[in-house]
Amino acid sequence: MEVTAVTSELFTSNYIDQPFWWDRTPRPESNHQALPGEADVAIIGSGYTGLCAAIQTARGGRQTVVLDAEAAGWGCSSRNGGQVSTSLKPSYEGLKKKYGGELAFNILKEGHNALQWIGEFIKDEEIDCDFKRCGRFHAAHTPKHYTLLEETFASPVKGLETDSYMVSRQDQHKELSSDLYHGGIVHPRHASLDPARYHQGLLGRAVQAGADIQPHCKVNAISHTQSGFQLDTQKGTLVARDVVIATSGYTKTLSRWHQRRIIPIGSYMIATEPVPDDLIRSLIPNDRVISDTRKLVVYYRTCPERRRILFGARTSIKETDARVNAPAIHKELVKRFPELDEFCVSHSWMGFVGYTFDTMPHLGKRDGIYYSMGYCGSGISLASYFGTRIGQQVLGLAEGRSPLDLTTFQSRPYYTGNPWFLAPAIRYYSWLDNRPA
Numbered sequence: 001m002e003v004t005a006v007t008s009e010l011f012t013s014n015y016i017d018q019p020f021w022w023d024r025t026p027r028p029e030s031n032h033q034a035l036p037g038e039a040d041v042a043i044i045g046s047g048y049t050g051l052c053a054a055i056q057t058a059r060g061g062r063q064t065v066v067l068d069a070e071a072a073g074w075g076c077s078s079r080n081g082g083q084v085s086t087s088l089k090p091s092y093e094g095l096k097k098k099y100g101g102e103l104a105f106n107i108l109k110e111g112h113n114a115l116q117w118i119g120e121f122i123k124d125e126e127i128d129c130d131f132k133r134c135g136r137f138h139a140a141h142t143p144k145h146y147t148l149l150e151e152t153f154a155s156p157v158k159g160l161e162t163d164s165y166m167v168s169r170q171d172q173h174k175e176l177s178s179d180l181y182h183g184g185i186v187h188p189r190h191a192s193l194d195p196a197r198y199h200q201g202l203l204g205r206a207v208q209a210g211a212d213i214q215p216h217c218k219v220n221a222i223s224h225t226q227s228g229f230q231l232d233t234q235k236g237t238l239v240a241r242d243v244v245i246a247t248s249g250y251t252k253t254l255s256r257w258h259q260r261r262i263i264p265i266g267s268y269m270i271a272t273e274p275v276p277d278d279l280i281r282s283l284i285p286n287d288r289v290i291s292d293t294r295k296l297v298v299y300y301r302t303c304p305e306r307r308r309i310l311f312g313a314r315t316s317i318k319e320t321d322a323r324v325n326a327p328a329i330h331k332e333l334v335k336r337f338p339e340l341d342e343f344c345v346s347h348s349w350m351g352f353v354g355y356t357f358d359t360m361p362h363l364g365k366r367d368g369i370y371y372s373m374g375y376c377g378s379g380i381s382l383a384s385y386f387g388t389r390i391g392q393q394v395l396g397l398a399e400g401r402s403p404l405d406l407t408t409f410q411s412r413p414y415y416t417g418n419p420w421f422l423a424p425a426i427r428y429y430s431w432l433d434n435r436p437a
């Protein structure tokens with residue numbers, strides 16, 4: 001758990017503290033166009049949520065401006081692990097207690113819909129982003145977790161069955177060359193992609209549709225006018241009839257109501273230097289994306305060319321610098337693959353995932369302002385899917401509705417956006433994860 005001191009031997013000579021993905025897809029050129037004074041729709045945040053909403057509104061004939069405080073896609077959408085899943089975290093039983101059986105089913109079905117939808121969307125839009133239905137191996141880190149996975153797998157909710165299958169500890173080397181685990185489950189429909197290339201593709205589609213992208217244009221305040229909203233931005237004032245907030249883990253004081261509902265949690269990644277082909281093939285033979293059942297989530301995969309391992313985890317008690325944290329992440333990697341001990345780190349980076357108190361994303365309209373956020377670390381499919389839905393809601397289209405519209409976006413007393421409870425929670429989860437099986 002401790003963040004180890006930075007040891008230069010761990011890093012390659014060309015080490016860089018930025019996402020590996022940015023080597024393959026350099027950050028987009030800045031747009032030097034002036035900010036227009038008016039728009040039909042102003043979208044704040046240019047990640048998957050903002051761009052998918054913009055594709056809808058611009059194609060629907062609305063003059064759309066997308067504003068981002070940084071370069072386009074600078075947030076999670078160009079720095080994630082590229083693992084695409086069914087994504088919704090709550091259990092059916094938990095949701096049923098809160099919302100009744102029918103809504104619980106419909107909410108979870110949205111996760112399945114999003115996973116199916118994103119593959120079709122990428123194909124229909126011809127986005128070249130290394131999308132591959134590679135499947136996931138979700139490994140059990142204790143025998144008890146294997147039994148729990150098996151029990152859940154044996155009694156799926158009717159209508160939410162999948163083609164997943166269990167893999168015993170004896171057989172797990174067919175999926176993963178690691179002795180750390182006690183078997184696991186394969187989800188064949190989960191996928192991988194290059195997140196920055198995917199973002200670049202969305203950006204291209206949004207621009208083609210006529211959206212005006214305004215990077216380095218932080219929105220400082222939103223106020224109501226008689227016919228809509230006024231946005232005070234770094235580049236001047238923009239008046240818009242509709243506003244969408246798509247800032248997820250980077251939501252700050254711009255909207256205090258949303259800030260009180262989003263828990264920003266840093267997730268940290270490293271890329272290794274190139275690893276020989278035969279070693280890569282022996283470590284992850286089927287090119288799956290990998291995660292495990294620990295409370296403090298670990299996720300890893302190879303890069304699309306199958307030359308490096310990309311490994312993500314949360315190891316530090318407090319938010320820290322990605323370079324300072326890299327040795328601790330590397331240590332987690334070596335626990336799984338001792339063969340990689342001698343392979344250096346070429347990139348390390350982090351980003352702020354937007355968590356929510358009920359571990360579900362939320363979308364809808366509040367005080368006249370549309371929003372979609374809080375994908376709890378599984379936003380590739382969900383941010384794209386719900387970004388599309390919220391864009392359709394702006395257009396007044398029935399297909400924009402989602403069962404998640406019927407859920408409550410809760411805060412907690414005294415929470416104002418600073419997750420003071422994170423350090424004790426991480427200590428507790430770490431204790432749970434490291435308890436003897």
Ligand SMILES: Cc1cc2nc3c(=O)[nH]c(=O)nc-3n(C[C@H](O)[C@H](O)[C@H](O)COP(=O)(O)OP(=O)(O)OC[C@H]3O[C@@H](n4cnc5c(N)ncnc54)[C@H](O)[C@@H]3O)c2cc1C
Pocket residue numbers: 044045046047048049050067068069070072073074075076077078079080081082083084085217218219220246247248249250251252254267268269299312349350351352353354372373375376377378379380381383
């Ligand atoms: C390290 C890491 C690994 C992850 N791995 C996975 C994974 O493997 N699979 C998966 O499904 N999900 C993963 N995620 C989560 C996923 O990337 C996110 O859920 C998703 O990208 C969220 O997209 P978004 O468009 O809602 O937000 P973001 O992409 O975070 O975009 C928000 C944008 O809002 C902008 N912004 C904020 N405030 C303002 C303002 N006032 N004015 C203008 N702009 C503003 C920010 O600059 C930012 O660019 C990961 C996240 C991280 C950080």
